[in-house]
Amino acid sequence: DDIASKPMFELMNGVSEDFLKKSYASKVHSIKDFTVLYSGNMGLAQDLETIVKAAKKLENYDINFVFIGEGICKSKIELLAKPLKKKINFYDSMPRSELIKYINHSSICLVPLKNKEIFKSALPSKMFEYMACEKAVIVSIKGDAEKLIMKSNAGTVIEPENSDMLSDAILHYYNNRKKCKIHGQNGLSYVTENLSKEVLISKILNQMKSE
Numbered sequence: 381d382d383i384a385s386k387p388m389f390e391l392m393n394g395v396s397e398d399f400l401k402k403s404y405a406s407k408v409h410s411i412k413d414f415t416v417l418y419s420g421n422m423g424l425a426q427d428l429e430t431i432v433k434a435a436k437k438l439e440n441y442d443i444n445f446v447f448i449g450e451g452i453c454k455s456k457i458e459l460l461a462k463p464l465k466k467k468i469n470f471y472d473s474m475p476r477s478e479l480i481k482y483i484n485h486s487s488i489c490l491v492p493l494k495n496k497e498i499f500k501s502a503l504p505s506k507m508f509e510y511m512a513c514e515k516a517v518i519v520s521i522k523g524d525a526e527k528l529i530m531k532s533n534a535g536t537v538i539e540p541e542n543s544d545m546l547s548d549a550i551l552h553y554y555n556n557r558k559k560c561k562i563h564g565q566n567g568l569s570y571v572t573e574n575l576s577k578e579v580l581i582s583k584i585l586n587q588m589k590s591e
Contacts, residue, residue, distance in 0.1 A: 387528060388578050391578055394506065394508040396575075397579070402476075402480050403513045406484050408485055414443050414487045415446055415485065416435075416443060416486065417440070417482065417483060418489070419447075420434065421450070421528070422447070422453045423449045427495075427520060427548055428453060428492065430492060430542065431463045432555075433546075434547040435467055437543065439543075441551070444467055444468075445468040446468075446469050447470045450551060479579075488516045488518060488553050489517050491510070491518070491525065494540060495539070500524065503524050512568060516561075516567070517536075518539070519537050520537075521540060525555060531568045550563070
């Protein structure tokens with residue numbers, strides 16, 4: 381099964397033991413506001429427009445949205461989000477240690493890609509970072525990422541580019557904070573377990589090289 385080896389590689393790119401330690405050190409025990417976070421590249425592959433549309437549908441709820449990052453589509457998305465400036469905040473790219481704090485202060489995190497065949501094998505390393513920070517994820521990617529989220533039970537998978545499904549999924553977590561916590565814990569367990577396997581494998585490989 382292809383998915384068994386792929387997360388290892390993605391995890392090594394996205395999450396390290398150091399990342400887990402930093403995340404644990406900046407943990408927040410009580411979050412009063414409900415915040416939905418997207419962090420990363422704001423380019424053509426990412427489906428950020430659907431997030432803004434979902435935010436519009438949810439503007440009467442006490443839900444805030446945070447975008448962190450840079451990219452060629454950022455100004456377009458900022459313009460689109462202007463009518464919702466009380467609900468949506470934009471931040472520039474920041475050092476990882478600072479980003480971890482924002483992830484820890486969020487309630488749920490989003491991993492959105494456009495609805496293209498090429499993304500069916502995508503496992504964004506960002507997804508593993510969110511899981512490592514014990515956050516439930518909403519993933520709008522069909523294929524390998526979908527299988528991994530189902531297997532780990534660390535979040536919700538929806539159709540790409542579907543703002544109704546996205547707003548429903550966000551609202552479901554908003555009304556079920558316990559589920560946020562459970563999916564977050566499942567994600568952390570999955571990352572920790574697979575990371576420890578990776579560390580073991582890399583140690584064995586290094587031993588083989590030195591022999």
